[in-house]
Amino acid sequence: MRIACIGAGVIGGGWAAYFLARGVDVVAWDPAPDAADRLRRTVDAAWPALTELGLDEGADRARLRVVDSLAEACADAVFVQESAPEDLGLKRGLLAELVAATRDDAVIASSTSGFPMGEMATAAGDPSRLVVGHPFNPPYLIPLVEVAGGPGTDPLVAKRAADFYRSIGKSVIELDRELPGFVANRLQEALWREALHMVAQGEASVEQIDAAITEGPGLRWPVHGPCLTFHLAGGEGGMAHMLDHFGPSLRAPWTRLEAPELTDDLRDAMVEGTAGEAGARSFADLVAERDRAVIAIRRAVAQARASSPGAR
Numbered sequence: 001m002r003i004a005c006i007g008a009g010v011i012g013g014g015w016a017a018y019f020l021a022r023g024v025d026v027v028a029w030d031p032a033p034d035a036a037d038r039l040r041r042t043v044d045a046a047w048p049a050l051t052e053l054g055l056d057e058g059a060d061r062a063r064l065r066v067v068d069s070l071a072e073a074c075a076d077a078v079f080v081q082e083s084a085p086e087d088l089g090l091k092r093g094l095l096a097e098l099v100a101a102t103r104d105d106a107v108i109a110s111s112t113s114g115f116p117m118g119e120m121a122t123a124a125g126d127p128s129r130l131v132v133g134h135p136f137n138p139p140y141l142i143p144l145v146e147v148a149g150g151p152g153t154d155p156l157v158a159k160r161a162a163d164f165y166r167s168i169g170k171s172v173i174e175l176d177r178e179l180p181g182f183v184a185n186r187l188q189e190a191l192w193r194e195a196l197h198m199v200a201q202g203e204a205s206v207e208q209i210d211a212a213i214t215e216g217p218g219l220r221w222p223v224h225g226p227c228l229t230f231h232l233a234g235g236e237g238g239m240a241h242m243l244d245h246f247g248p249s250l251r252a253p254w255t256r257l258e259a260p261e262l263t264d265d266l267r268d269a270m271v272e273g274t275a276g277e278a279g280a281r282s283f284a285d286l287v288a289e290r291d292r293a294v295i296a297i298r299r300a301v302a303q304a305r306a307s308s309p310g311a312r
């Protein structure tokens with residue numbers, strides 16, 4: 001099986017590493033002159049985590065081929081994962097090119113963080129094979145992929161994409177409608193906007209915001225998500241008591257849903273704050289630290305779930 005990775009930055013590189021670990025051939029194309037070296041570094045950095053989680057038969061970094069043209073990458077690919085920059089005009093042109101360059105049974109999935117396929121497919125002659133396959137960083141470690149077609153997508157293609165991702169070990173949410181930002185980024189952005197507001201207003205530092213999540217609610221989310229978490233917050237009365245009790249505070253003006261203006265001062269505060277938090281840890285140190293921790297968390301949650309009496 002041959003998979004084409006179009007665009008090989010943070011996400012395309014992460015996808016390439018994941019596909020290689022599943023024992024398939026990966027052909028990558030990216031127009032940047034340094035893309036091949038960057039891609040190999042990304043794959044090398046991901047390999048210890050992938051090895052720790054278990055490589056499939058045939059998994060081999062040597063099965064990665066970086067080619068010089070989009071056409072060469074697409075020839076004979078049965079699945080294309082597009083991970084080019086989040087720019088609507090670029091995506092429109094690129095997806096149209098991919099439709100023209102691929103065989104007519106190939107599925108073309110876009111990693112877009114939030115553009116609905118209906119908006120990205122406008123230049124494609126035949127949009128039926130175009131679908132969103134939205135991963136989370138790093139795609140080699142975070143299981144979730146959100147799959148959503150546009151109005152012109154053949155529903156069977158969306159189903160094939162979802163089945164394919166599941167067959168290689170991903171957790172898939174299939175959306176039956178176009179929703180800007182899909183599910184997870186809508187939730188994530190609400191939190192992120194409020195974090196930026198708090199920094200812009202001097203209400204909390206970058207470090208305090210990160211600690212508020214990693215030392216607080218962030219520890220519960222990998223286990224139960226925000227809804228089941230609040231079900232437990234209602235005590236034995238569960239979600240019903242929780243809503244009756246805390247419902248009125250939903251109207252309290254705690255959060256601002258409009259995005260703040262991204263001023264130079266706010267940008268600098270975020271950049272300096274995160275650099276301060278990272279301290280002496282390099283980018284590679286932080287990636288390795290995150291990967292070790294995510295593996296441990298995934299294992300711990302799986303073990304805890306498996307030993308619950310009602311385990312499914």
Ligand SMILES: NC(=O)c1ccc[n+]([C@@H]2O[C@H](COP(=O)([O-])OP(=O)(O)OC[C@H]3O[C@@H](n4cnc5c(N)ncnc54)[C@H](O)[C@@H]3O)[C@@H](O)[C@H]2O)c1
Binds near residue numbers: 029137
């Ligand atoms: N970074 C994240 O956390 C994240 C998470 C999920 C989804 N995404 C989505 O993944 C996609 C890629 O994001 P990224 O973070 O990897 O960006 P990135 O900047 O790291 O990588 C983009 C790559 O695309 C290449 N590129 C430029 N023009 C191209 C073209 N015309 N055709 C093909 N490749 C081209 C660039 O050289 C670069 O290597 C975006 O759609 C983004 O929204 C990002």
